[in-house]
Amino acid sequence: MPITSKKRVIAVSKLAAIWSEELEWLLGIINVGIHLVDKEGTTIFFNETMAEIDGLDRRDVIGQNIFDLFPSLTNESSTLSRVLRTGEEIVDKVQTYMNMKGKQITSINSTYPLCKEGDIIGAVELAEDITRIVQLNDQVLDLRQQLYKKTREKKNTQNDTQYHFSDLIGESSLFQQALTRAKRAARTQSSVLICGPTGTGKELIAQSIHNASIRRDKPFIAQNCAAVPRELMEGLLFGTTKGAFTGAIDRPGIFEQADGGTLFLDEINSLDVMLQAKLLRVLQDGRVRRVGGASEQEVNVRILAAMNISPYEALKHNILRSDLFFRLNVVNIELPPLIRRKEDIILLTRHFIGKFNQTFAMKVSGISEKVAQTFLTYAWPGNIRELRHTIEAAFNMLEENEERIELHHLPLQFTELPTESMSASDTESPKSAPSAYPMNLPGYIESIERVIIEEALKHHEGNVSKTAEALGVKRQALQYKIKKFNL
Known part of the structure; x- marks a missing residue:
């Protein structure tokens, strides 16, 4: 029996009502903040x-x-208001309000216009709370400033480093060239x-350069450019x-705090391109201007x-x-991956065993022949970071009376996959299921997942x-x- 037009409309209306309820329920439970307003700015x-x-309270x-x-918001500072006026989306904007x-909040917002037949009928904002991150960031800056003031008052200052060239281990020609x-x-x-x-020891090299330089008694500040949202980085x-903005106070940046010393900027390629231009100007002029400030200050960094x-x-x-690359690349140091310095693997293994013998109060003498072959x-x-974590993991699996690391002490990626499947050439793409069994399915899935993530990171130049x-x-x-797989 055919469905009449009237019945079809009723059925569609019921389905739309059910879908609307389900959609509202879904938007209500996801862990992203959602704020929807009409064209007048009224919350719906x-x-x-x-x-x-x-x-x-939602009510x-x-x-x-x-x-x-x-x-505290204005037509200019409110991202929702700006989108309603301009019709242009705003993505990943830090907003403090x-x-x-009277509670101060800092969030990263992405705001989009809602249009119907070419007219703006509202806007939706997706927000991620970073208030705690900003507070921790401020605390780190304050602590750095306090430490800097205290160390400057002392005659025998100690910078915040622990590595010197004597701590760097390796006999391979590539590593020795980089060390020279x-x-x-x-x-x-x-x-x-x-x-x-990742994991080749770039910060260790940076600390060693600082500690062998005439700036050794001055501050050494390390900052990972990928660890801070770009809107906070300036x-x-x-x-x-x-x-300068809501909640802003007079606070020196790390350039001022590193004055007279060394500033190590890790993952410089993650720095926003606009900030790269400002960084270049500071490097060329030796002067820094705070955000919202009118004057510049000389810095020697x-x-x-x-x-x-x-x-x-x-x-x-x-x-x-x-232009920033040529300004930074006055001296270029290439650190080789561990796979290209195989002669150092056993040497580094012995070094880490010695370190963890002290930490765990044990007397491990070395590794078995099978472990050595697997490592090679x-x-x-x-790289080296993964080797260190592997040795530490093995120490956790050793019995008190055991004095040698065996294959079964190693993490799963060494024991569940056949050795030949872990060569450098085999990390290029996922392979078919290995012929060596037994292997549990989760372990194999993880090995494929790791390769896929590693390849995707390479394709996007490390941009997370x-x-x-x-x-x-x-x-x-x-x-x-990435942290789980030591990528």
Whole structure:
């Protein structure tokens, strides 16, 4: 029996109502804040996550205008208001504001216009709370400033480092070449660009250069450029002036705090391109201006920078400005991956065994022949850092009376995969299921997942955000996997 037009309309209406309820339920439970307003700026949807971020009750928000909810915002500072006016989306914007209860909040917002037949009918904002991150960042800056003031008052100052050239281990020709260049660079004041995959010891080289230089008694400050949202990075580098934005106070940046000493900028390729231009100007002029400030201050800082991708690839894909590259690349030091310095693997293994014997109060004498062979054929995608963690993991598996690391003491990636499948050439793409069994399915899936993530990171030049988007996962989830797999 055919369905009449009237019945079809009723059925569609019921389905739309059910879908609307399900959609509202879904938006209510996800861990991203969602704020939906109409074209007048009146709130029509506000999920629980957004309520938690803003410290408000949803019942007090629905039907309220954004400026009644957040009195500190203006037409210019409110991302929702700007999008309603301009119709242009705003992505990953840091916003600091006060809610109606006087609570200060900092979030990263992405705001999009909602249009119907070419007219703006509203806007939706997706928010991630970073208030705690900003607070911790401020505390780190304050502690650094306090430490800097105290050390300057002392005659025998101690910088915040622990590594010297004597701590660096390796006999391979590639490593020795890099070490020689680093020692020569320590005699000068020139900028240095240290390149090498993750886990090859770039910061150890940077600390060693500083401690062998005439700046050894001055501050050494290390900052990972990928660890701070780009919207906060400018204030971290150059400092802030009270009133520059809501919640801003007079605070020196790390350039001022490193005055007279060395500033190590790790993963410089992750720095926003606009900030790269400002960084270049500071390096050329030797003067820094705080965010919101009107005056400049002279700084005397030596820059050591590092990146975990090829600088030429970064230049090719416009990740790194060419003028900044040439300014930093006065001295270039290439650290080889562990797979290219196999003669150092056993040497480093002995070193870490000695370290962990002291930490664990044990007397491990060495590794078995099978372990040595496995280490020499493994790809070591995490390089020296992964080797160190592998030895530490083995120590946790040893019985008190055992004095030698055997294959069964090693992490699963060494015991569940056949040795030949872990060579450098086999990390290029996922292979078919290995013929050596038994192997549990989760272990094999993890091995494939690791290869896929590693290849995606290479394709996107180490950019975690782009890799996460390409893989269809959240950035935090990808960062967890990267740490888990020592990538």
